[in-house]
Amino acid sequence: MVVGWFSFTCCEDSTILLTEMLNDHLVEWKKVVDFKYLKALKAKNSMDGGFDVAFIEGAVSSPKQEAEVKKIRESSKYVVAIGACANTGMPSSSRNEFIDEELNDKIRWYLSNFDYSAKVRKLEDVIKIDDRVPGCPMNPKLFLEVLNKYLVIFNIINKTNDQ
Amino acid sequence: MHDGNITIDSITKIEGTAGLDVTIQNGQVTDLKFIIKDYRRFYTEAVKGKPIIAVPSFLSRICGTCSLAHLFASLEAIEKSQGIELSQQSRLLRRLTYNGLIIRDHALHLYFFTMPDILGLESIFDIPDDPAAAGHRLLHDSFEIKKLGTTLSTLISGAAIHAPLPTIGGFLKIPDVEKLKDLLPVLEKTREAAIRGIQVFGDWPESLIRNSDYLALRNDRDFNFLDGYVLNSDGKKVPEEKFHDFLKSVVIPYSQAEGYEFSDSHEDYLVGALARVNLNKELLNKRTASDAKKYLDFFPSNNVYHNNLAQAIEILQCLDDSIEIINSLAITAEKPRQTLPRAGSGVGVIEAPRGILYHYVKVNDKGMVEDYDVIVPTAQNQINIENDLKKYFSANLDKDEETLRLNSEKIIRAYDPCMSCATNFLKINFIRR
Numbered sequence: 001m002v003v004g005w006f007s008f009t010c011c012e013d014s015t016i017l018l019t020e021m022l023n024d025h026l027v028e029w030k031k032v033v034d035f036k037y038l039k040a041l042k043a044k045n046s047m048d049g050g051f052d053v054a055f056i057e058g059a060v061s062s063p064k065q066e067a068e069v070k071k072i073r074e075s076s077k078y079v080v081a082i083g084a085c086a087n088t089g090m091p092s093s094s095r096n097e098f099i100d101e102e103l104n105d106k107i108r109w110y111l112s113n114f115d116y117s118a119k120v121r122k123l124e125d126v127i128k129i130d131d132r133v134p135g136c137p138m139n140p141k142l143f144l145e146v147l148n149k150y151l152v153i154f155n156i157i158n159k160t161n162d163q
Numbered sequence: 164m165h166d167g168n169i170t171i172d173s174i175t176k177i178e179g180t181a182g183l184d185v186t187i188q189n190g191q192v193t194d195l196k197f198i199i200k201d202y203r204r205f206y207t208e209a210v211k212g213k214p215i216i217a218v219p220s221f222l223s224r225i226c227g228t229c230s231l232a233h234l235f236a237s238l239e240a241i242e243k244s245q246g247i248e249l250s251q252q253s254r255l256l257r258r259l260t261y262n263g264l265i266i267r268d269h270a271l272h273l274y275f276f277t278m279p280d281i282l283g284l285e286s287i288f289d290i291p292d293d294p295a296a297a298g299h300r301l302l303h304d305s306f307e308i309k310k311l312g313t314t315l316s317t318l319i320s321g322a323a324i325h326a327p328l329p330t331i332g333g334f335l336k337i338p339d340v341e342k343l344k345d346l347l348p349v350l351e352k353t354r355e356a357a358i359r360g361i362q363v364f365g366d367w368p369e370s371l372i373r374n375s376d377y378l379a380l381r382n383d384r385d386f387n388f389l390d391g392y393v394l395n396s397d398g399k400k401v402p403e404e405k406f407h408d409f410l411k412s413v414v415i416p417y418s419q420a421e422g423y424e425f426s427d428s429h430e431d432y433l434v435g436a437l438a439r440v441n442l443n444k445e446l447l448n449k450r451t452a453s454d455a456k457k458y459l460d461f462f463p464s465n466n467v468y469h470n471n472l473a474q475a476i477e478i479l480q481c482l483d484d485s486i487e488i489i490n491s492l493a494i495t496a497e498k499p500r501q502t503l504p505r506a507g508s509g510v511g512v513i514e515a516p517r518g519i520l521y522h523y524v525k526v527n528d529k530g531m532v533e534d535y536d537v538i539v540p541t542a543q544n545q546i547n548i549e550n551d552l553k554k555y556f557s558a559n560l561d562k563d564e565e566t567l568r569l570n571s572e573k574i575i576r577a578y579d580p581c582m583s584c585a586t587n588f589l590k591i592n593f594i595r596r
Binding site for chain 2: 007009010011012013014015016017019020022023024026027030035039040041042043044045061062065091092094095097098104107110114116136137
């Protein structure tokens with residue numbers, strides 16, 4: 001199963017948790033999952049040929065990120081929203097609550113000098129998602145369930161086969 | 164290579180997104196930018212007007228990997244603003260759970276991010292599942308080291324990432340001391356893996372020498388990540404509450420974070436494991452000093468790749484320190500020390516895995532945050548990283564582009580930079596360059 005793992009605006013806690021899950025799962029996952037895109041761990045990451053499943057953590061902060069997320073959606077059979085920021089926007093979307101008149105010059109400078117969107121959005125506000133693994137960081141048991149669900153869908157393991 | 168540009172859009176095997184732009188004209192590096200690309204979340208602004216009790220766990224979300232560092236720096240700043248002194252037991256428990264963070268976080272960087280560079284592989288996924296294969300033993304060592312770090316943090320703080328139990332004045336729940344004692348044989352066994360790691364990172368011949376200043380916390384009693392004053396290589400001491408005054412803010416227009424210069428000494432400075440071991444190596448645990456002796460002779464070192472070796476030594480330090488603490492640990496039931504809110508301000512400076520981390524809070528008499536400031540290690544190291552890269556490129560322009568790309572990524576990776584951290588603070592003094 002060809003998998004991509006992508007991070008947008010967030011603290012990347014679910015990526016860190018994934019690296020912790022590798023302590024127990026690396027050897028078995030290598031047999032059934034091709035992590036074709038995982039920048040935290042790989043030097044060469046490619047979107048060519050697309051993905052069976054894309055896991056996306058983080059909220060969407062800018063037009064550039066919006067375009068990237070849409071490209072991932074087009075390249076993937078299934079998209080899973082990972083962690084609190086992708087699923088709810090928060091806490092990365094805290095700035096949506098700021099009141100315009102009270103913003104100081106410094107925040108204005110950043111917002112105007114880089115390509116920030118007016119609002120930070122959760123993933124579902126930008127693209128269609130097929131599954132969720134909520135939690136801050138993601139709930140590791142739910143992640144395993146979702147991963148196994150797709151391994152079954154792609155006929156890589158049997159339903160009864162306990163990963 | 165010939166004149167032209169080298170652009171690395173996204174440096175891999177680091178936390179977060181950063182890029183590099185280098186311009187070469189007439190055989191000289193005319194421009195070099197290390198660009199932090201993560202988008203800001205403005206968390207220090209978002210905590211304004213919030214009650215202090217909610218702030219540390221919110222700010223722990225600045226970073227997925229050194230969450231516990233932000234949590235503890237924030238707790239320290241708030242406790243100082245409220246005049247709260249921790250019990251000796253709470254201090255020990257924070258120290259012990261923090262050792263777990265350093266162990267796990269350093270091991271992630273060393274084995275998952277850097278080890279493939281040593282083995283000449285693209286990633287840990289390329290290490291064959293064959294006990295005879297190069298790197299197989301180290302990879303499995305890293306699983307054990309990281310797991311132990313996570314367990315140590317989790318037993319005391321409730322989780323290794325975004326820990327729920329540490330609170331203002333102590334802990335919401337007291338850990339089971341028997342479970343900690345059960346860890347002693349695991350800690351002893353993991354020492355052997357840690358010593359193997361020290362050998363591997365110590366024998367790696369990579370080198371980039373530059374004469375930077377080094378800044379680290381020091382307390383003259385022990386090798387301590389949580390407590391002390393800031394010391395630089397010239398012996399200058401700065402109490403933590405004055406640290407901010409010694410930095411002047413420099414905005415780097417192309418980067419979504421700010422770089423810092425230590426105002427009165429060298430042109431740039433470095434924070435992190437290399438700085439800590441350079442300045443504090445005689446304070447290391449005796450067992451660590453004995454088992455790492457051959458490699459400790461490298462310090463003080465001006466080789467930025469020795470940041471990796473220093474991290475490997477710190478893993479052993481945190482194991483040995485934890486063994487000592489657990490061996491003499493007796494825990495009594497106690498509640499967090501909390502008081503009625505009062506107006507005040509406080510500074511928390513600690514050594515995050517990547518170096519000095521500064522939190523400042525100003526609280527009003529209702530216990531609400533009026534102002535907050537955070538200075539993170541990667542932002543402090545940003546200028547140093549650029550100067551290292553300038554030196555590397557200037558000396559190696561005869562090499563082909565692929566080599567230059569590969570080695571510049573390795574230099575950046577040696578700092579173990581964290582971009583999610585680097586974009587989440589707002590500085591008060593704002594100088595546009």
